Amino acid sequence: MSEGLPRGIRSFVLRQGRVSKAQRHALDTLMPRYGLPYGPQALDLPAVFGRVAACVLEIGCGMGETTAAMAAQNPQTDYLGIEVHSPGVGSLLKLAAEQGLTNLRVIQHDAVEVLREMIAPASLAGCNIFFPDPWPKLRHHKRRLIQPGFVALLGSRMQAGAVLHVATDWENYAAHILEVLSANPAFRNLAEGYSPRPGQRPQTKFETRGLKLGHSVWDLMFERLP
Ligand SMILES: C[S@@+](CC[C@H](N)C(=O)[O-])C[C@H]1O[C@@H](n2cnc3c(N)ncnc32)[C@H](O)[C@@H]1O
Secondary structure, eight states: OOSSSSTTOOSOOOOOOOOOHHHHHHHHHHHHHHBOOOOSSOOOHHHHHTSOOOEEEEEOOTTSHHHHHHHHHOTTSEEEEEOOOHHHHHHHHHHHHHTTOSSEEEEOSOHHHHHHHHSOTTOEEEEEEESOOOOOSGGGGGGOSOSHHHHHHHHHHEEEEEEEEEEESOHHHHHHHHHHHHHOTTEEESSSSSBOOOTTOOOOHHHHHHHHTTOOOEEEEEEEOO
């Protein structure tokens, strides 16, 4: 089993989303403060954040409202957000600066490559993946982020006791995620099946959209075993 996604498959398509003036300004001025360039060497997290603290990764942070809210609520924890789309990264940078956050950094790159190259083994204290792209068509299921190879890679980067928290509003993706995570012996389900919605997860933009469409939401919380 190859670690990550099958060769040549990406879990996103880079659309030319409109970048607002404010997002452009944030991208131009705040990347030096909050952004980490992609590169093929493991991050030294204490050097990046200027302290030794638990570091939680968020993959696909979208417009970043959840990431910024969690970083503001938990100043003792460091947050590393990964997102490929410029409007989202610009929006997150703006929120980080407005709130004066010091415990947040952003990488604009494919999370699979970031995990492989930049995240040291057993270094993450947690990982959040909220509303990953569902790729609903059967022929696109290979693009879904949460697959056995990806979970093996992510698991190798998580510390014992770290919690992987996934939420989705697509029922058959939820079932697939439950199956894939349950099949990986490095993880233990913290619930029987799906988890009750944990209070610490703010409502995300995609969640709001799904709820308006009448979708339900499934949370999954799995602990990395020693
Ligand atoms: C459906 S959106 C959800 C965004 C946000 N978490 C929310 O709940 O509002 C999924 C996001 O994941 C990002 N994404 C998908 N695959 C990614 C990857 N391999 N690396 C980084 N970001 C990715 C997409 O660009 C998109 O913004």
